[in-house]
Amino acid sequence: xxxxxxRVATAPGSASAPSILTAAAAVYAGQLARVRxxxxxxxxxxxxxxxxxxxxxxxxxxxxxxxxxxxxxxGSTVLVAAFVGLNLLAQRFGALRAGGxxxxxxxLPISGASVVLGTTASYATxxxxxxxxxxxxxxxxxxxxxxxxxxxxxxVIAAGIALSAVGAAIGLVLPRPELATVAGxxxxxxxxxxxxxxxxxxxxxxxxxxxxxxxxxxxxxxxxALRGHPSAGGQLWRLAATAGYAAAALLLAxxxxxxxxxxSHG
Amino acid sequence: xxxxxxxxxxxxxxxxxxxxxxxxxxxxxxxLDVPTGGVxxxxxxxxxxxxxxxxxxxxxxxxxxxxxxxxxQPVRAGSRTTxxxxxxxxxxxxxxxxxxxxxxxxxxxxxxxxxxxxxQRLAAELIDELGLTPxxxxxxxxxxxxxxxxxxxxxxxxxxxxVLVLDEPTTGLDPVARRSVWDALxxxxxxxxxxxxxxxxxxxxxxxxxxxxxxxxxGRVIGCDSPGRxxxxxxxxxxxxxxxxxxxxxxxxxxxxxxxxxFRDGSRWTARLGHAEARAALDHLIxxxxxxxxxxxxxxxxxxxxxxxxxxxxxxxxERA
Numbered sequence: 001x002x003x004x005x006x007r008v009a010t011a012p013g014s015a016s017a018p019s020i021l022t023a024a025a026a027v028y029a030g031q032l033a034r035v036r037x038x039x040x041x042x043x044x045x046x047x048x049x050x051x052x053x054x055x056x057x058x059x060x061x062x063x064x065x066x067x068x069x070x071x072x073x074x075g076s077t078v079l080v081a082a083f084v085g086l087n088l089l090a091q092r093f094g095a096l097r098a099g100g101x102x103x104x105x106x107x108l109p110i111s112g113a114s115v116v117l118g119t120t121a122s123y124a125t126x127x128x129x130x131x132x133x134x135x136x137x138x139x140x141x142x143x144x145x146x147x148x149x150x151x152x153x154x155x156v157i158a159a160g161i162a163l164s165a166v167g168a169a170i171g172l173v174l175p176r177p178e179l180a181t182v183a184g185x186x187x188x189x190x191x192x193x194x195x196x197x198x199x200x201x202x203x204x205x206x207x208x209x210x211x212x213x214x215x216x217x218x219x220x221x222x223x224x225a226l227r228g229h230p231s232a233g234g235q236l237w238r239l240a241a242t243a244g245y246a247a248a249a250l251l252l253a254x255x256x257x258x259x260x261x262x263x264s265h266g
Numbered sequence: 267x268x269x270x271x272x273x274x275x276x277x278x279x280x281x282x283x284x285x286x287x288x289x290x291x292x293x294x295x296x297x298l299d300v301p302t303g304g305v306x307x308x309x310x311x312x313x314x315x316x317x318x319x320x321x322x323x324x325x326x327x328x329x330x331x332x333x334x335x336x337x338x339q340p341v342r343a344g345s346r347t348t349x350x351x352x353x354x355x356x357x358x359x360x361x362x363x364x365x366x367x368x369x370x371x372x373x374x375x376x377x378x379x380x381x382x383x384x385x386q387r388l389a390a391e392l393i394d395e396l397g398l399t400p401x402x403x404x405x406x407x408x409x410x411x412x413x414x415x416x417x418x419x420x421x422x423x424x425x426x427x428x429v430l431v432l433d434e435p436t437t438g439l440d441p442v443a444r445r446s447v448w449d450a451l452x453x454x455x456x457x458x459x460x461x462x463x464x465x466x467x468x469x470x471x472x473x474x475x476x477x478x479x480x481x482x483x484x485g486r487v488i489g490c491d492s493p494g495r496x497x498x499x500x501x502x503x504x505x506x507x508x509x510x511x512x513x514x515x516x517x518x519x520x521x522x523x524x525x526x527x528x529f530r531d532g533s534r535w536t537a538r539l540g541h542a543e544a545r546a547a548l549d550h551l552i553x554x555x556x557x558x559x560x561x562x563x564x565x566x567x568x569x570x571x572x573x574x575x576x577x578x579x580x581x582x583x584x585e586r587a
Contacts, residue, residue, distance in 0.1 A: 030373035104361035109349035
């Protein structure tokens with residue numbers, strides 16, 4: 001028996017469980033390969049949708065409405081991340097769960113957290129080009145400040161990860177893929193309306209809802225940058241809030257991952 | 267003494283399709299020992315509890331009661347140790363959809379702890395070994411069912427785990443691909459002492475490749491031994507297969523005797539008879555008017571399917587080919 005255990009312990013690969021970051025990186029690379037091949041049209045649609053909103057609203061916003069314009073561009077930009085992260089990833093995890101596909105990951109020597117982290121990061125990554133295109137086009141179209149536009153990069157990354165993490169949690173927590181799809185789309189719709197419409201134009205009751213949306217802090221950070229006078233403290237607070245949402249959603253999704261696997265039928 | 271890779275004791279798992287429905291026992295008190303370094307088969311009809319059993323073996327499903335241990339250590343749901351020792355091939359791998367064959371194999375090798383360059387080398391070797399070179403760059407969704415299955419076998423084999431648990435690995439494969447899979451498994455077993463546990467519906471395949479087989483029926487093990495010994499346990503009988511060209515004459519005494527004792531599959535009747543009884547029945551059929559009604563007949567020694575039926579199996583879902 002001792003000899004057997006030694007053989008097992010020294011068998012090629014048997015002792016080599018990857019670390020959480022290594023596993024997440026491998027999941028990330030695998031998802032990138034997958035998404036690159038299959039999700040191109042959807043990513044194009046996500047960008048086109050946001051550019052379309054900017055073009056549409058350009059016709060009804062006056063040149064002097066700088067705050068409104070900043071809110072529209074920021075909301076449209078974060079909407080790309082909401083479309084890809086919230087909507088597509090909720091659908092993806094819902095479908096994986098329903099199809100028993102999580103078994104593939106659960107049978108490997110990796111944690112559920114690394115799967116959630118790697119997949120979330122890959123979807124967030126795919127939202128970045130469309131989001132950056134949207135913010136640059138919007139800034140030019142509405143005559144906003146380019147001075148602090150570089151702040152769009154950390155903001156979009158943080159918002160992308162937070163919204164993808166929420167999408168992952170939705171897909172893994174809800175018991176049926178149809179519910180995950182509906183919930184992902186509802187959350188994206190909330191991000192659209194409560195992100196694009198300036199908070200001052202919203203009814204008081206709805207502002208409370210806006211405050212708890214994970215997309216709100218990214219939108220506000222970006223809008224402040226586009227107005228041309230962001231405060232360092234405010235930006236840090238908003239990015240920290242977005243990161244907090246991301247961490248909470250990742251934790252929830254990771255816990256839901258293991259429960260999802262054990263509850264699926266054989 | 268041969269050591270057990272898996273030890274399964276009184277394993278139970280029920281499913282409930284709704285809150286008010288009666289639970290159905292998919293596994294109902296299973297005891298098994300899977301020896302190290304052999305090919306162990308789990309055979310049984312659809313719904314016998316085979317997939318539920320192997321999902322518990324690899325820690326994907328928590329038992330309601332009982333235990334599973336791997337090399338003496340308890341298998342726990344979500345255990346990374348089990349994942350480090352066991353490679354699992356499910357009936358399908360939708361998680362790999364839209365990945366190319368080479369990306370699916372490389373990603374899996376990375377997730378089994380191999381470096382990027384190592385993973386790429388292993389993927390290239392496996393693609394060559396299983397004859398997947400023309401398909402390497404294609405996505406799994408673009409492949410035929412058999413090609414996709416072969417690619418999934420490659421995913422399971424990459425980075426050499428000491429234990430392989432494979433759910434119907436050769437389903438849908440053409441004979442050439444099937445041969446390459448068995449060659450690959452034999453090589454790993456011979457050179458590395460790999461333990462293989464596999465589920466199959468295919469009786470002929472099971473008889474030729476398995477060292478030991480457990481036959482499941484309605485969540486219970488109704489027989490477990492080497493295929494040879496299991497077949498020897500029913501060797502006092504032979505199987506008579508009759509294929510009728512048209513409705514057989516009911517007034518023929520042998521037809522009347524066989525009718526209630528046969529399993530019927532369309533125009534095929536299959537009966538298990540004693541040697542003398544089978545010989546007499548066949549002599550009568552080919553010498554008398556019933557021959558005009560017969561399209562084909564076969565007299566054969568028992569297969570694992572006959573063992574299954576002799577042990578009390580109730581379904582006729584097992585395949586012969």
